[in-house]
Amino acid sequence: MPGGHPTPGRHRTRNWLRGLLAALVTAAVVAPLSAAAQPQTPAPAPAALAPVTAATLDEAYAAHRANAAEASRMAAAHGDRGRAATDRAMADPSRHFLAFDGRGSGRATEVFGDLAHADRVAVLVPGSDTSLETYARFRATATHLRDELTRQAGADSATGTGTDTDTGTGSTGPRTAVVAWLGYETPGTISATVTTTGRAEQAAPHLREFIRHLRGIVGEQARVSLLCHSYGSVVCGRAASGLDADDIALVGSPGTGADTAAALHSRARIWAARGSDDWVREVPHVKADLFGTTVGFGTDPVSPSxxxxxxxxxxxxxxxxxxxxxxxxxxxxxxxRGETSEVTHA
Structure with missing residues (x-):
């Protein structure tokens, strides 16, 4: 009420916004100084390839491994042992990349499974603080998902169950592949950029373009699911309109910048989940204008509204x-896998 005491909810929101403003000011001063103090490790330009098809996947994988090997040599000559080791690991013959760029914070798109023959493809979109330096953590999420897909397929085969509820596929189940897409410069967790849609707006056209290229490999008959974690869900939200995906799952999401799932203007089914111990549940789901910049991401994706x-x-x-x-x-x-009737609801 006007003239009355602010409600606890409003008080918490104001405190959060004041703290956020302080963080914005700090980041605006500290981040440029930090960047200036850390010269970039040199790396070659990405391999120049024609659009990849199912028939040219092995050629693309080999080209990106060779690029990673050259990036490792350049990083070692520069004295950056950490980046050299990371790039060298990516050049291993067992690795399969649809894209690799060792410059700056780095970009990488890695495939797990037989993409050329996949009926179902999961594309993982990471959140803040994901770069080549922290890529091993992101890669682990992709391998865990790939292992779980394999486990579920094995369990279905053993019991003779596992009908795909979307297509009616029989007990052998769909063939799956996982793609870890680090195709944008993620914000730092403690930074001004993590509180706005700026990086997501920059990333969105790249994600749409990647999905178009992916369709050129797997075809229109394959079903594509985007699994978007944390700030990655903001990226997926900004890219959703016109994105050729069948499912978009938002996990640990601070919001998408849209007020409703319908406002994403996507033909995909929109899913959302949050663990009960996820600190994101404490983030106020608001949008506020601060000096011409919109801070916050709006409606909570797990809310009924x-x-x-x-x-x-x-x-x-x-x-x-x-x-x-x-x-x-x-x-x-x-x-x-398309077993949507088996998904347990909160």
Missing amino acids: FGARVFAAGDGGHSDYFAPGSLSLTNLARIV
Whole structure:
């Protein structure tokens, strides 16, 4: 009421906004100084290839491994042992990249499974603080999902069950592949950029373009699911309109910048989940204008008013959605496999 005491909810929101403003000011001063103090490690330009098809996947994989090997040599000559080791690991013959760029914070798009023959493809979109330096953590989420997809397929085969609820596919189930897409410069967790849609707006056209290229490999008959974690869900939200995907799952999401799932203007089914121990639940789901910049991401994706298909994620924290054996991972794999009637709801 006017002239009365502010409600506890308003008080918390004001405190959060004041703290956020302080963080913005700090980041605006500290980030440029930090960047200036850290010269970039040199790396070659990405391999120049024609659009990749199912028939040219092996050629593309080999070209990107060779590029990673050259990036490793350049990083070593520059004295950056950490980046050299990371790039060298990516040049291993067992690795399969649809894209690799060792410059700056780095970009990489890695494939797990037989993409050329996949009926179902999961594309993982990461959140803040993901770069080549931290790529091993992101890669682990992809391998955990791939392992869970394999486990579920094996269990279905053993019991003679596993009908795909979207296509009616029989007990052998769909053939799956996982793609880890680090195709944008992610914001730092402690930075001004993580509180706005700026990086997501920059990333969105790149994600749309990648999905178009992916369709050129797997064809229109394959079903594509985007699994978007944390700030990655903001990226997926900004890219959703016109994105050729069948499912978009938002996990640990601070919001998408849209007020409702319908406002994403996507033909995809929109899913959302949050673990009971995820700190994102404490972030106020508001949008506020600060000096001409919109801070915050709006409606909570797991709230009824947003209108997503909310599924159970168990009691995990912000980094636990892809933990082996977790309820969230089980449900995410079911979404990817098209067993939507088996997804447990919150």
